[in-house]
Amino acid sequence: MQATTLILLLGLMAVTAFYLGRGRSLSLVGGHGHGLALHSLPGYYGYYVAIWVALPALGLFLLWVLLEPRIVVALVVNGLPEAYQSLPAGELNLLVNNIQNFAAGDVISVEVDRVLQDAAAQFNDYLANSRQILAVLALGLAGLAGSLAWRRIHPDLRARNRVERVIRWFLIAASSIAIFSTIGIVLSVLFEAIRFFQKVPVTEFMFGLNWSPQTAIRADQVGSSGSFGAVPLFAGTLLITAIAMVVAVPVGLMTAIYLAEYSSTRVRGIAKPLLEILAGIPTVVYGFFAALTVAPWVRRAGEAAGFEVASESALAAGLVMGIMIIPLVSSLSDDAINAVPSAMRDGALGLGSTRSETMTKVILPAALPGIVGGILLAVSRAIGETMIVVMAAGLAANLTANPFAAVTTVTVQIVTLLVGDQEFDSAKTLAAFALGLMLFVVTLFLNIIGLSVVRKYREQYD
Amino acid sequence: MVTSEGMSTVTEIPERRTELTGETVGNIRSDHPFMVAEDVNVYYGDNHAIQHVSLEIGKKEVIALIGPSGCGKSTFLRCLNRMNDTIETARVTGNITLDGKDIYRKEQDPVALRARVGMVFQKPNPFPKSIYDNVAYGPRIHGLAADRAELDNIVHSSLERAGLINEVKDRLDEPGTSLSGGQQQRLCIARTIAVNPEVILMDEPCSALDPLATARIEDLMDELCEDYAIVIVTHSMQQAARVSKRVAYFHLGLLVEVDETDKIFTNPRHKLTEDYITGRIG
Numbered sequence: 001m002q003a004t005t006l007i008l009l010l011g012l013m014a015v016t017a018f019y020l021g022r023g024r025s026l027s028l029v030g031g032h033g034h035g036l037a038l039h040s041l042p043g044y045y046g047y048y049v050a051i052w053v054a055l056p057a058l059g060l061f062l063l064w065v066l067l068e069p070r071i072v073v074a075l076v077v078n079g080l081p082e083a084y085q086s087l088p089a090g091e092l093n094l095l096v097n098n099i100q101n102f103a104a105g106d107v108i109s110v111e112v113d114r115v116l117q118d119a120a121a122q123f124n125d126y127l128a129n130s131r132q133i134l135a136v137l138a139l140g141l142a143g144l145a146g147s148l149a150w151r152r153i154h155p156d157l158r159a160r161n162r163v164e165r166v167i168r169w170f171l172i173a174a175s176s177i178a179i180f181s182t183i184g185i186v187l188s189v190l191f192e193a194i195r196f197f198q199k200v201p202v203t204e205f206m207f208g209l210n211w212s213p214q215t216a217i218r219a220d221q222v223g224s225s226g227s228f229g230a231v232p233l234f235a236g237t238l239l240i241t242a243i244a245m246v247v248a249v250p251v252g253l254m255t256a257i258y259l260a261e262y263s264s265t266r267v268r269g270i271a272k273p274l275l276e277i278l279a280g281i282p283t284v285v286y287g288f289f290a291a292l293t294v295a296p297w298v299r300r301a302g303e304a305a306g307f308e309v310a311s312e313s314a315l316a317a318g319l320v321m322g323i324m325i326i327p328l329v330s331s332l333s334d335d336a337i338n339a340v341p342s343a344m345r346d347g348a349l350g351l352g353s354t355r356s357e358t359m360t361k362v363i364l365p366a367a368l369p370g371i372v373g374g375i376l377l378a379v380s381r382a383i384g385e386t387m388i389v390v391m392a393a394g395l396a397a398n399l400t401a402n403p404f405a406a407v408t409t410v411t412v413q414i415v416t417l418l419v420g421d422q423e424f425d426s427a428k429t430l431a432a433f434a435l436g437l438m439l440f441v442v443t444l445f446l447n448i449i450g451l452s453v454v455r456k457y458r459e460q461y462d
Numbered sequence: 463m464v465t466s467e468g469m470s471t472v473t474e475i476p477e478r479r480t481e482l483t484g485e486t487v488g489n490i491r492s493d494h495p496f497m498v499a500e501d502v503n504v505y506y507g508d509n510h511a512i513q514h515v516s517l518e519i520g521k522k523e524v525i526a527l528i529g530p531s532g533c534g535k536s537t538f539l540r541c542l543n544r545m546n547d548t549i550e551t552a553r554v555t556g557n558i559t560l561d562g563k564d565i566y567r568k569e570q571d572p573v574a575l576r577a578r579v580g581m582v583f584q585k586p587n588p589f590p591k592s593i594y595d596n597v598a599y600g601p602r603i604h605g606l607a608a609d610r611a612e613l614d615n616i617v618h619s620s621l622e623r624a625g626l627i628n629e630v631k632d633r634l635d636e637p638g639t640s641l642s643g644g645q646q647q648r649l650c651i652a653r654t655i656a657v658n659p660e661v662i663l664m665d666e667p668c669s670a671l672d673p674l675a676t677a678r679i680e681d682l683m684d685e686l687c688e689d690y691a692i693v694i695v696t697h698s699m700q701q702a703a704r705v706s707k708r709v710a711y712f713h714l715g716l717l718v719e720v721d722e723t724d725k726i727f728t729n730p731r732h733k734l735t736e737d738y739i740t741g742r743i744g
């Protein structure tokens with residue numbers, strides 16, 4: 001039986017179980033109108049039975065699907081002639097792969113002999129049998145557990161509590177997925193970074209001024225020693241982030257002030273969603289906007305003004321990144337400004353302040369912590385941004401503060417280090433993890449500070 | 463509708479009025495009129511929140527606005543310093559003069575008006591600044607002080623008149639929000655009188671305060687009315703009786719009755735007024 005059919009059948013059984021369970025609970029107390037005699041609402045008895053039908057069977061299904069391939073492969077290998085079984089592990093693996101592919105009907109690269117054909121037929125056989133057994137077992141389990149649960153229904157059964165407990169576990173499982181994957185990612189980055197620091201000293205990485213991540217393929221190669229000084233990368237990141245903030249903070253802040261204090265409801269109703277659209281543009285689109293439109297323009301403008309401008313410049317990437325961040329700054333500042341109680345505004349107006357006095361002397365100071373928090377979040381966003389800089393900032397690890405020069409950033413280098421075929425234990429690829437770790441630590445701190453500032457400020461007026 | 467005759471004469475009605483006709487009973491006139499509202503209407507969109515209200519507010523007197531919740535007291539109060547301008551949907555018609563000049567005329571700058579007609583709000587709303595800066599805010603934006611010494615002077619005298627100076631004179635640098643609710647409200651009053659307004663509007667200034675703090679503010683109003691015209695919105699009959707010289711009773715956007723405080727409380731002429739002050743509505 002197909003897996004989807006099985007799942008559908010189980011679903012159907014669960015739905016039926018719901019109605020049966022609910023019906024039984026009601027009939028136990030004498031039908032509709034006597035629901036108060038039940039501990040829980042009748043629906044909960046339905047859910048209770050449905051959960052017993054679905055959960056154990058689904059658990060069995062998952063377990064089966066996880067274990068099935070190994071068991072089937074082990075069985076097939078066991079069925080192979082002696083000579084094949086004693087092959088070295090690598091060759092045996094290859095053979096098993098070939099058998100699986102052939103069984104699935106794919107074209108394979110080796111000659112198809114009898115043994116392989118037999119084994120593939122065996123494989124398909126086992127698979128079909130296994131599915132049959134699974135279907136019978138799962139449906140049987142569902143029926144059994146369901147009927148047991150159905151018989152346990154009693155007006156005193158605390159069905160609601162049990163159902164809610166199951167729901168709570170579901171929610172916990174769902175939220176732990178995010179938490180555990182975060183922990184997993186952090187740990188893997190951490191361990192790879194530690195391996196990198198075993199090859200390259202931390203001090204060189206943190207304070208070295210030269211970045212050219214080459215490693216030798218042969219020991220006697222010319223220029224075999226790469227250098228892994230990350231300072232130029234962080235400097236480049238900082239430069240681009242600074243340019244982006246110079247664009248985003250004033251524009252975003254003024255947008256927020258206009259929207260929160262000056263615009264009519266109608267303008268606000270149009271402008272807010274437009275800004276949100278700006279926030280929804282994929283960064284890769286910003287990226288080619290930066291590379292194809294803004295970079296040439298910056299180059300021409302710079303040259304007209306007598307500067308020497310690289311075709312990929314920090315300025316172009318920074319400008320576009322700034323535009324990308326405007327909605328973030330403006331919406332967070334807008335929130336901060338709106339969180340200032342209107343009593344404050346009325347108080348200032350009531351004393352005869354003009355709108356701009358009210359804004360600059362009362363509302364902005366009151367909203368400042370929230371605005372600063374928002375800006376910190378925006379900075380951390382800018383530091384972590386990849387696509388725009390990959391496309392527009394260049395790859396040259398120049399240590400410079402000149403916005404017209406090409407610079408590179410931490411994120412760009414991570415991408416270039418890992419793109420293409422790489423050995424995963426060379427210093428070159430491991431360097432990506434070290435960079436990732438640094439980036440993670442920096443943005444984490446910025447986020448923590450930013451969020452705590454924002455939160456503390458929110459509490460102030462509640 | 464208030465006719466022009468109806469406004470100028472005391473409406474003598476032998477028997478108590480019961481129906482809500484829109485005609486104001488009692489006496490809308492003041493002995494020393496300073497702010498005069500004539501046939502004022504306020505609309506919030508289609509909601510006719512204040513209907514044909516005419517009322518005189520006198521110099522050196524406290525007038526209390528009372529009435530059930532939602533009857534338009536705050537709305538009327540906000541007309542007097544054009545705070546309604548800040549509400550997008552609000553529209554005001556009619557005529558309001560301050561010292562003989564129309565405050566809704568074109569050349570009138572609402573900002574300048576609000577410096578002359580100050581406002582104290584229901585909830586104390588000190589700015590997130592120091593006590594000193596809270597009081598100095600108004601004088602600073604209006605350029606009332608030539609130098610720091612003069613500013614110090616204004617701040618001190620305002621705090622003194624608001625009855626707060628003894629409690630805060632050693633902590634002028636602390637944030638205004640660090641004060642208790644009653645102190646904050648007196649700080650807001652100090653902030654308002656620091657601008658030296660001619661009229662002070664108070665919208666339920668004591669509703670967030672305990673009886674002791676309320677008593678202090680009531681004393682304060684007694685003193686302040688030596689110099690200012692004070693309009694106070696209150697839900698407390700006792701407060702109205704204690705502090706005001708005249709009382710205006712609003713009902714559903716209409717000004718039902720205005721009169722001397724003791725007349726209103728001993729002998730209300732309109733059934734609705736009587737019902738309200740005896741606790742039968744509101």
Ligand SMILES: Nc1ncnc2c1ncn2[C@@H]1O[C@H](COP(=O)(O)OP(=O)(O)OP(=O)(O)O)[C@@H](O)[C@H]1O
Binds near residue numbers: 509530531534536538
């Ligand atoms: N900003 C506003 N926008 C629209 N309608 C408003 C606004 N403010 C008040 N209103 C309406 O105007 C009417 C009068 O409200 P107002 O606040 O003046 O009443 P009030 O007498 O001060 O009541 P309370 O004693 O509860 O403060 C109410 O119907 C209210 O719904």
Ligand SMILES: [Mg+2]
Binds near residue numbers: 535536537665
């Ligand atoms: Mg009110």
